[in-house]
Amino acid sequence: MGGANQNPFGNAVSLQYTGGSDVNNKNYGKLAEKLNEADIERRKIQDEADRRERAAEIRREERQAKIAYMQQMPDHQPAGTVDEFMFKEGVQDQLDKLDNDLVGLVAVKQRVKEIAALLVLDKMRRKLGFETSVPSLHMSFTGAPGTGKTTVAVRMGQILAKMGYARRGHVVLATRDDLVGQYVGHTAPKTKEMVKKAMGGVLLVDEAYYLYNAANDRDYGQESIEILLNVMENNQDDLVVAVAGYKDRMDKFFSYIPGMMSRIGNHIDFPNYSADELVKIAAVMSRDLEYDIDEAAYATFKRYIEERMKLPYFSNARTVRNAMDRARMNSAIRTFEKYAIRGENGGFCSVADLKNIDAADFQILLDDILFADSTKRIFA
Numbered sequence: 001m002g003g004a005n006q007n008p009f010g011n012a013v014s015l016q017y018t019g020g021s022d023v024n025n026k027n028y029g030k031l032a033e034k035l036n037e038a039d040i041e042r043r044k045i046q047d048e049a050d051r052r053e054r055a056a057e058i059r060r061e062e063r064q065a066k067i068a069y070m071q072q073m074p075d076h077q078p079a080g081t082v083d084e085f086m087f088k089e090g091v092q093d094q095l096d097k098l099d100n101d102l103v104g105l106v107a108v109k110q111r112v113k114e115i116a117a118l119l120v121l122d123k124m125r126r127k128l129g130f131e132t133s134v135p136s137l138h139m140s141f142t143g144a145p146g147t148g149k150t151t152v153a154v155r156m157g158q159i160l161a162k163m164g165y166a167r168r169g170h171v172v173l174a175t176r177d178d179l180v181g182q183y184v185g186h187t188a189p190k191t192k193e194m195v196k197k198a199m200g201g202v203l204l205v206d207e208a209y210y211l212y213n214a215a216n217d218r219d220y221g222q223e224s225i226e227i228l229l230n231v232m233e234n235n236q237d238d239l240v241v242a243v244a245g246y247k248d249r250m251d252k253f254f255s256y257i258p259g260m261m262s263r264i265g266n267h268i269d270f271p272n273y274s275a276d277e278l279v280k281i282a283a284v285m286s287r288d289l290e291y292d293i294d295e296a297a298y299a300t301f302k303r304y305i306e307e308r309m310k311l312p313y314f315s316n317a318r319t320v321r322n323a324m325d326r327a328r329m330n331s332a333i334r335t336f337e338k339y340a341i342r343g344e345n346g347g348f349c350s351v352a353d354l355k356n357i358d359a360a361d362f363q364i365l366l367d368d369i370l371f372a373d374s375t376k377r378i379f380a
Helices: 023-072 081-089 091-101 106-128 149-162 187-198 221-234 248-257 258-262 277-290 296-306 315-339 351-355 359-372 374-379
Strands: 137-145 173-176 202-206 240-245 266-270
Touching: 023 248, 091 106, 091 149, 106 149, 106 266, 137 149, 149 173, 149 202, 149 240, 149 266, 173 187, 187 202, 187 221, 221 240, 221 258, 240 248, 258 266, 277 315, 277 351, 296 315, 296 359, 315 351, 315 359
Parallel strands: 137 240, 137 266, 173 202, 202 240
Antiparallel strands: none
């Protein structure tokens, strides 16, 4: 028996499983791998959930610590003076420049100062740890051309930058042509490109009512408006949108696009200048250009302005700028004829001659209105 076969089944091949010849057997290994991957993924999800919970717990602890800090803070805790913030942040400098650049517009300047006051006090609150939120800084400027809307937008951009509400504080001016395309698929890229240029500053949309065409519901301007509304809502911490135009047309535009109206927190109306204010604007322009206007010339200029205001296409400060350009040209012609053509004083002119604008230079403009053909007066 000692040499007997120990295998009760004889000398047959072992019955140990070797994988067999079934073609599906190779899928068993893949299944194990997938189960392992799923387990790893579950652990990742759990780790992420734990991380979020811990972050939320940290925020709660910080919030409770802040509440305790604010409750223990005495009311007489020094926060610094308003003047200190106004000067240190450069806000007062921008307000002074606004006063220097713009004649009149008392109500406009007051509104800008009110917005600046909100930003200054908000920053003082943040310094002490109070809860703050970015105020709605989107704006609507209504008024006729040449009333200072662009100038105010530039100053507001600088104030926002000084106070940390805008990264750059620059102003990008846009019209319908800059925002709306001519064919399907063209409007979105154009609008987004202008928005991209303005990020960190102010996007000033002039004559914004031209974006909407009530007579054509397939007009491409609607797509641009929708993009602007989305940006005003979701990117208000990095972009201020200002829309501008005539008041009556802007009111009608807002009635068609109530979403635009609801997103704008600051409405500023720019009144037309008076004749006396426009004379002062001419004086500011001459100062900046280093010209001297004779005292007698101001009376002639004022009469010209009064007559020009009666004609179509009057544009306030823009009309004054055009008049000053023409007066400078008239002065140059007069000086050239005196010294170059007639050869007075041996052809030598003085510094005073190069800086002078007199009544005769403005009288030419006035005569163009008083004596020119009626069809040509609007170009005077």
